[in-house]
Amino acid sequence: MDQKQAIWIKDPLAILADGAERGIVVRNGRIAELVPAGREPAIAGAAVYEAAAHVVLPGLINTHHHFYQTLTRALPAALDRELFPWLQALYPVWARLTPDALDLGVTVAMSELLLSGCTTTTDHHYVFPAGLESVVQDEDTILADSERVVARHHQRGEDAMVQIALAPCSPFSATTSLMSATATLAARLDVRLHTHLGETEDENRFCEQIYGCRPLDYLEQCGWLNARTWLAHGIHFNAAEMTRLGRAGTSISHCACSNQLLASGCCPVCDMEEAGVAIGLGVDGSASNDESNLMQEVRAAFLLQRARYGVGRVSHKDALRWATKGSAACIGRPELGEIAVGKMADLALFKLDELRFSGHGDPLAALVLCGAHRADRVMVGGDWIVRDGAIPGLAPLWGRGGEGGKTMVPVVHPPP
Ligand SMILES: [Zn+2]
Helix, strand or coil: CCCCCCEEEECCCEECCCCCCCEEEEECCEEEEECCCCCCCCCCCCEEEECCCEEEEECEEECCCCHHHHHCCCCHHHCCCCHHHHHHHHHHHHCCCCHHHHHHHHHHHHHHHHHCCEEEECCCCCCCCCCCCCHHHCHHHHHHHHHHHHHHHCCCCCCCCCCCEECCCCCCCCCHHHHHHHHHHHHHHCCEEEEEECCCHHHHHHHHHHHCCCHHHHHHHCCCCCCCEEEEECCCCCHHHHHHHHHHCCEEEECHHHHHHCCCCCCCHHHHHHCCCCEEECCCCCCCCCCCCHHHHHHHHHHHHHHHHCCCCCCHHHHHHHHHHHHHHHCCCCCCCCCCCCCECCEEEEECCCHHHCCCCCHHHHHHHCCCCCCCEEEECCEEEEECCECCCCHHHCCCCCHHHCCCCCCCCCCC
């Protein structure tokens, strides 16, 4: 690997790490040193990035999304509906998805996520438009396609960080044989498994009617109840089921905004964690959020879970932990989600110079409580991908507007 000059991210206003009061040194894509109070870096010759105006977080990790849905937000036909009728309203629209629209949706989602401080994301994709029917039949095609997109956006890009997981939409939209074969294939290829589960009470009723058991029993019968699997939502599990999830090492992507918008319920996050279940955060598809802003999702999860469990059990630091270390556990990437020596240099730096932060006391708490919305700087694998709240290089995509000349890509500043 080429040796890159080390960067000292110096004297941050605040940082989500202990013993790094004077910042961190990044080298060759990794965090090489934490610099404690009163000290200078041991690594000599690092370039200095002055971070006195920045709050530094580990890059946020999004564990559940459907990128194509960024093109169908706040659709009138889907407003004020719960999950099943909401899906019925949207499926005819999604059936008209084209490869170009999908490409645009991916660009929008990844840009929006990056600007919110997200450095690693999943895309649970299950709608394949005409022209892309065969894409999942060929592992090389998937990887080439994913790498092309990731290369464009630099999210966990450079050193081939694209990771494939097998992810049928839900156990109730796939056959039992497909679910079982998917688990077998995942074990053979050593990849992770992902699907929606425990999202609504309707789902419990449907499963009992069709299969004569609860959704988690069915998942287990299909060979999915293991440490490869992370599940989106996980709202409607009982205490015994949470214990089984914890014992199996299955983790949960908590999607607070989506769950509130569709009135699906509230994931029992603290009970889950007590049962040994790792909790990550997901923005979910933009038809049920309707934004792809992971920092806002941190705030939503914090508020929702605090309302459920009280001030003694949920702090802003818990919500940040779910979006970082917890999310890294969901996707099986222990090298991510933490500012510690040896971890990937994925960082999100926020400034507190917006009106929304006026009068703030604790800078870390202010990010969550005052509603930080946009990162000023984002580093992925040691490279600055967002600068001054913008993505350099995104400008050439500006002209690719939607129908009626409406711009469907984010409005960003031109590169310096
Ligand atoms: Zn979803």
